[in-house]
Amino acid sequence: MKKIIFISFLLTASLSSFSQALETTPPEYIRTIQFQGNAQFSGTPIIALGETLTISFDDLIGDEADYYYTIEHYDFDWKPSNLAKNEYMEGFDNMRILNYKNSFNTLQIYSHYTLSIPNKNTRRLKVSGNYMLKVFNNDKELVFSRKFMVYEDIAIVKAEIKRSRNLKYIDTKQVVYFSVDGADRIIFRNPDQNLKTLIIQNNNLQNSIYNLKPQYSLGNELVYRYDQKAAFWGGNEYLEFDNKDVRAATMNVRSIQLKDIYNTYLFTDKNRSYDPYTYDPDINGQFKVNTIQGEDPTIEAEYTWVHFYLANYEKLNDGQIHIYGNFNNFNIDKSTRMIFNPKTEVYEGKRLFKQGFYNYKYVLVNPDKSINEGFNSGNFDETENQYTILAYYREIGGRYDRIIGVGSANSRNISN
Incomplete structure (x- = not known):
């Protein structure tokens, strides 16, 4: 009988204290x-x-x-x-x-x-x-x-990305300004209570801001121009590897060995938090399965042990270093943990991946289970991030929360 081993925990940046239903993470198979x-x-x-x-x-x-x-x-x-x-x-x-x-x-x-x-x-x-x-x-x-x-495509949700007005964070955070406009299609009644919002960075629900209240209105348009309450750490571009070819080393792959199955060894990564920001196009933590050894990657792509190496000299303060990305829905588990090897003086880890192109980064998981994404990669206001804003509305007497509009913005167009 197959037993389900892991129950996920949501490490969510939330402005309200409600308890969410948790996603259940899958077993290893x-x-x-x-x-x-x-x-x-x-x-x-x-x-x-x-x-x-x-x-x-x-x-x-x-x-x-x-x-x-x-x-x-x-x-x-x-x-x-x-x-x-x-x-x-x-x-x-x-x-x-x-x-x-x-x-x-x-x-x-x-x-x-x-x-x-x-x-x-x-x-x-x-x-x-x-x-x-x-x-x-x-x-x-x-x-x-x-x-x-x-x-439902009812309300118009407009958004733009700004640098923080707090000079302490002007180079490290990105702020989401947005508005929800009912136009002539919906009239908002008691919006402080009935209209709720969700801001998601890079399609990662575990790094979201919930339920900001409108600051003021312009007719039937509700405006949200918070600074710190709507601020996200900018982070850095994701690292990447491409192992679509198991016969030769490709992007960020140092070598490949065939044991019981293929083993892919990546180049050693370093701490990027002290380096100046460099634009390196990524897919914001996502992945795409691919292989050049077959015509149908869904059933012909190999599984390979991917070996990660990180040269980190920062103190962890009882925290743990993990690899992070949408390859496992941005979850932290034992398969993502990096362990320090005193012989090589680097952190090492391995995880089973299906062939393809993957984004990943290294994060610090603190003892309280919170995640510090910028610990190893730094935070920069120039980082390209995609933001999605959802507007929820429950009409007076309504029995459920409708999503009445979705908007998006990218930090490529950040301004002061």
């Missing part, structure tokens, strides 16, 4: 979860009502196990909403995932599963808001769960 809407890269999908949602994952046991899914609706604070299932979904869930294929010509066997919504059973999602997709095994044990959002 579930790998390469890709959850996406119409965007090119995986992450936390944010889709318009009626758009398609797709999730895929690999089971490294490769025994064609049966998996089932359910969909649950949540309010803004990630507590279950008061809606019955037939009020937010047309059709049925708790159905088996029927679309799967076995790996072909790979050293590591695996079964690749794909689920798209809508489908013949779950015909459509009827309302906007927060959702959780849960995947169960044949013993009705929860294997993993992932959040996603569905929005």
Whole structure:
């Protein structure tokens, strides 16, 4: 019987003290979860009502196990909403995932599963808001769960990125100014209580700002021009490696060895926090599966142990260094930890990755479980980051929180 080992914890930058429903991180035999809407890269999908949602994952046991899914609706604070299932979904869930294929010509066997919504059973999602997709095994044990959002295109959400007005942080933080305009399509009543907002940096829910209150209004447009309350650390561009070719070293790959499976050894990384900022285009922590040894990367890409090396001489103060990125939904677990090797005097770690192009960075996890993303890479106001703003609204007498608009801005266009 497959046992579910890890329960995730959300390390969320939140301005309110509500307790959120937690995503369940998968066991070690579930790998390469890709959850996406119409965007090119995986992450936390944010889709318009009626758009398609797709999730895929690999089971490294490769025994064609049966998996089932359910969909649950949540309010803004990630507590279950008061809606019955037939009020937010047309059709049925708790159905088996029927679309799967076995790996072909790979050293590591695996079964690749794909689920798209809508489908013949779950015909459509009827309302906007927060959702959780849960995947169960044949013993009705929860294997993993992932959040996603569905929005209605009603309100106009405009945003721009500014440098901090606090001179202490002017070179290290990025501030999100935004507004929510109901125009002539919706009239906001009691917006301090009924309108809620969420700001997400680089599609990472674990680094988000919740529930800012509007500062003032211009007609039916609500304006948010906070400084420190809407400020994010700028961070630095992500590091990257590309191991789509297991026969030769490629981007940031020092060497490759074939043991029981392929082992990929990266070049040693260093502390970047004292270096001047250098623009190096990244994909903001995301990843893309790829291989040049086959035609279908979903089933022909190899799994390889990727070995990381970090020369760090900063004191950890009882913290731990971890690799960080969307390859595991920005979670911290034992597979991401870096251990100091006194013989080489560098921190070393290894993790199993499917072939492809990956972004990653090194972060410090403090004893209180908070994450310091800039510990090893620094924080710079010039860093390219993508910000997404969601506006939630519950009408007077409403029974759930609708997402009525989504806006975005990129720090490439930062200004004073």
